[in-house]
Amino acid sequence: MRLLLVEDDRMIGDSLRQALKLEGHAVDWVYDAAAAQASLASERFDLVLLDLGLPEQAGGAARPAAGLAVLQALRGRGDATPVIVLTARDALPDRVAGLDAGADDYLVKPFELDELLARMRSVMRRFGGRASPVLEHAGVRLDPATREVTQDGATVLLSAREFAVLEALMQRPGAVLSRAQLEDRLYGWGEAVESNAVSVYVHQLRKKLGAEFIQSMRGVGYFLVRKP
Numbered sequence: 001m002r003l004l005l006v007e008d009d010r011m012i013g014d015s016l017r018q019a020l021k022l023e024g025h026a027v028d029w030v031y032d033a034a035a036a037q038a039s040l041a042s043e044r045f046d047l048v049l050l051d052l053g054l055p056e057q058a059g060g061a062a063r064p065a066a067g068l069a070v071l072q073a074l075r076g077r078g079d080a081t082p083v084i085v086l087t088a089r090d091a092l093p094d095r096v097a098g099l100d101a102g103a104d105d106y107l108v109k110p111f112e113l114d115e116l117l118a119r120m121r122s123v124m125r126r127f128g129g130r131a132s133p134v135l136e137h138a139g140v141r142l143d144p145a146t147r148e149v150t151q152d153g154a155t156v157l158l159s160a161r162e163f164a165v166l167e168a169l170m171q172r173p174g175a176v177l178s179r180a181q182l183e184d185r186l187y188g189w190g191e192a193v194e195s196n197a198v199s200v201y202v203h204q205l206r207k208k209l210g211a212e213f214i215q216s217m218r219g220v221g222y223f224l225v226r227k228p
């Protein structure tokens, strides 16, 4: 997934970004409310992790109202991108205000990475309107919770990035995803995009799942054939 992380604490932000990247997500990280507003106005994200106690601008003092204003502006323009707010301990009024302003869930700092990942999956399931968290297509089964992939019952071992490409395709079977859309799922800002990375991951996936599983449309992108 492509994530926007809004967090002014450099240590927390850095460790979260590293951990989420290892899970195969593309993470864009900003430190203040103004940068968050600008990112959300110009880019599309699958999910936003929003610390509420933020400075308005770089160098300012952090206050919960700044994070809340980011959320209110997003919802105010009808943008339903899932948002999980991160709040300090003892900040019950902030959590309530966050949920009232349209947050999909919240986490109290400090939290375990596993809990964050579970809540991200749960929010994405609700957002996608899928009753079952498991994706299935033509004998291939992908479980976002356990990150397990099987084909006709046999386990298929994938790297984090192969998994990210496959998950993107399986979320929208039949839809053609462009190279740029798939790169968005693999890389955050400031990360060098290897020029043929998507082709390499698709090649690896075809070796593991069969040449026919992922189809290409020359010059357009990749897709899974929708079975009748």
Ligand code: CA
Binding pocket: 007, 008, 009, 051, 052, 053, 054, 062
């Ligand atoms: Ca903060």
